[in-house]
Amino acid sequence: MQKFICAALGLCLLCIWGCRESSIKSEVNRKKDSINKAVQQTARDIAGNFSDQSTLRFSSSSVDSFFVKYDTLRSFLDELNKFYTTRHYAFAWFTENGLTEQASHLYVRLENLPEEGLNIVLPYKRHLDSLINNGNTHALNQKTETELLLTALYFFFAQKVWGGLEESATQQVDWLMPRKKLSYSGLLDSILKPGNSSTTIQPVYRQYNLLKEYLKKYKALPPVNITISLPDKKPIRPGDTSTMIIKLRKKLFLLGDLTTPDTTSSIYDTTLLTAVKRFQRRHGMKDDGIAGGGMVRELNVPVQQRIEKIIVNMERNRWLPTDVRGRYLAVNIPEFVLHAYNDDSLLWNMNVVVGKDVNKTVIFAGTISQVVFSPYWNVPAGILKKEILPGIQKNPNYLEVHHMEKFGNGVRQKPGPWNSLGAVKFLFPNSHSIYLHDTPSKSLFRESKRAFSHGCIRVAEPKNLAMYMLRDDPNWTEEKITQAMASGKEQYVAVKNPMPVYITYFTAWVDRQGDLNFRDDIYNRDPQLANLLMKH
Known part of the structure; x- marks a missing residue:
């Protein structure tokens, strides 16, 4: 059987860098290459080969007796039976020489579940420790027990790490987007088949592993928090000299924004300016280099709160489809930004205004099918x-x-420059009455926090979005779109290639430059999800 480069537990680490980036080695790309190499090395470290032997087998009746002893894992009975039926009950974790390397790697991953942002107790850990330590025994019954326990715990790992909370729990936090569907026995079985490439299967969205790397870094930060304050309550500006600047340097160095280890200078120089702007961009602030009250509040957020936010967003990434193909739009509500993608390539961004806390924009998915001028x-x-x-x-x-x-039993506003929907709207049929639209209130797009609407999503560049949606229709030129937007006469236009749109909610993510971003939890959804994770 052809040896695979990586097995199931290494898959997610091999697939996280899907971006189409330039090969030019700018500073940003060197940083990304460094992260990529670290991820690839981790993948190699956990790589191994499942046994492709077929002579060592166990009786199918062993499965029933196994679950008598390990009843807590009985929910995986069907998956386990399906897996071993296709293998004709041949051992997967053993060869004639004993436990495979992959068995050891799975054992390590199970031992380190906290690295996955999970606060759960591994069932039957004491039994697993004992069996692994005696993994090279020649007794068939002990080999069989070890084999079945490893497989059952693989499914436990896959469910918790790749699948996340059950769908009923996600609905409690108003996540109405479709959850990914994944057969973990099918995933494991397909990896074992000769000729299959492990890189074609992505069990978790790529952002998950990027956040996981930062989770390790934040857990390794010193427990003593550095508190920043403003001298005389005035913002710290380039050229200023203050003892507080030393603290500012130390804090930005710990967080990775300041790249030089020299943190003793009390002068706000160009090196510090670069670090301050980077921190501001990562937190959705205006990157003016002025450390004012808003930036100080972000700097003083305890590390433990940041860790919790990373963990919460790792969980959200467990729910996402792993491989969305073609062109689609994605709105991240806390970021106040609309992104356009082709496969995993980011095409462009656009600022948006979302619903106020009392008129929350709904988290769901739809398909834009009509443009209304x-x-x-x-x-x-x-x-x-x-x-x-x-x-x-x-x-x-x-x-x-x-x-x-x-109009009928209601009221409507006529088309024109006064209209609350502006000159164009973009419809994707849904039961939430949510759509994208223009607005006459253009000044709101200059605000760093843009939660002002009644729930619908206002777009900063409606004409550009209309041109993008109708790009496959030669009848709709830029000139004709401009005229239709100013005509004052309502006109519906069908989109030739309806486009998926995902309305999401992420308060932490890693951007295309490899920087960890945080945003305010504008709808206070993070604590509720954190509590659900603690209970499960």
């Missing part, structure tokens, strides 16, 4: 009741002043 705004029932009807009671001319009219 010069749209009417059909006032939602909630806004009609809370805002429009009280306005009419105070001012009989309210509808006329706001360019509105009665």
